[in-house]
Amino acid sequence: MREKLPILVTGGTQRLGLAIVHALLRNGYELIVTYRTPKASVDELRKMGVRCIRSDFENANCIAELVETITQDCQGLRAIIHNASDWQAEDEVSYSALIERMFKIHVNAPYELNMAFSELLKHAACSGEDQSADIIHFTDYVAEKGSDKHIAYSSSKAALANLTLSFAKKLSPHVKVNSIAPSLLKFNDKDDEEYRAKALAKSLMQIEPGEQEAVAAVEYILSSRYMTGRTIALDGGRHLA
Ligand SMILES: NC(=O)C1=CN([C@@H]2O[C@H](COP(=O)(O)OP(=O)(O)OC[C@H]3O[C@@H](n4cnc5c(N)ncnc54)[C@H](OP(=O)(O)O)[C@@H]3O)[C@@H](O)[C@H]2O)C=CC1
Numbered sequence: 001m002r003e004k005l006p007i008l009v010t011g012g013t014q015r016l017g018l019a020i021v022h023a024l025l026r027n028g029y030e031l032i033v034t035y036r037t038p039k040a041s042v043d044e045l046r047k048m049g050v051r052c053i054r055s056d057f058e059n060a061n062c063i064a065e066l067v068e069t070i071t072q073d074c075q076g077l078r079a080i081i082h083n084a085s086d087w088q089a090e091d092e093v094s095y096s097a098l099i100e101r102m103f104k105i106h107v108n109a110p111y112e113l114n115m116a117f118s119e120l121l122k123h124a125a126c127s128g129e130d131q132s133a134d135i136i137h138f139t140d141y142v143a144e145k146g147s148d149k150h151i152a153y154s155s156s157k158a159a160l161a162n163l164t165l166s167f168a169k170k171l172s173p174h175v176k177v178n179s180i181a182p183s184l185l186k187f188n189d190k191d192d193e194e195y196r197a198k199a200l201a202k203s204l205m206q207i208e209p210g211e212q213e214a215v216a217a218v219e220y221i222l223s224s225r226y227m228t229g230r231t232i233a234l235d236g237g238r239h240l241a
């Protein structure tokens, strides 16, 4: 009987991450989820059997504690989905603090967790129920194009996209490593009508597709036995608009 090994989703208690967690639960996976801010969905996920671990990736101690906990408790990891993210514009006083925060969340944390859990992932590839293992980085359309309003954020997502290339080489053939690069998938509640109209007009499809676009991309990558080092672009043809 091969082992059923958990999938780790970072930032999995709202929006895209929560939709991905619910879908993977429906597909029969065991889940470990990190969160930063206590909220009702954490309690709901725990009632569904999801292990929820509070971890703020701006705090190096939190990452070390997360590594220690999962290394102690898990024989292997079927996948790591690096979804946690803070979308911050250059609208604060300290630019040095901003870019440091962007890189801590979008680069340091994925890099350190991938390095720490490489053997757990390889174990899943060799002994797990699916005999497969994946790392998925949620990057962003702007990683390729840049952004004049989210400069630090965009550069950190570009660095994350580069981690996909390096880890795909380092961990092959046991572990596949891919990026998912969305553009607009889901608005935030604070987005006003003017912003929404402008954002919709940026793509050819001109819709807000919602979380299920991300869910479908994750499910495809987990089902693939061949794609690695690649990016699935979920941007409605924005590059051609
Ligand atoms: N939504 C969209 O249209 C797009 C999304 N993306 C990318 O897709 C992914 C999911 O997007 P979306 O669902 O909107 O993401 P959110 O903005 O909802 O953030 C996801 C989670 O990241 C967590 N997070 C933020 N900062 C930290 C931190 N310092 N330490 C630990 N966790 C943290 C938050 O945890 P908590 O709530 O517990 O504080 C939050 O729940 C992200 O990587 C995003 O960059 C890219 C382009 C478009």
Ligand SMILES: Nc1nc2c(c(=O)[nH]1)N=C([C@H](O)[C@@H](O)CO)CN2
Binding pocket: 084, 085, 086, 087, 140, 182, 183, 184, 185, 186, 187, 188, 199
């Ligand atoms: N962590 C987040 N990253 C991003 C978000 C978000 O809500 N949280 N949203 C976007 C936008 O949808 C943008 O792609 C289009 O305006 C980008 N990244």
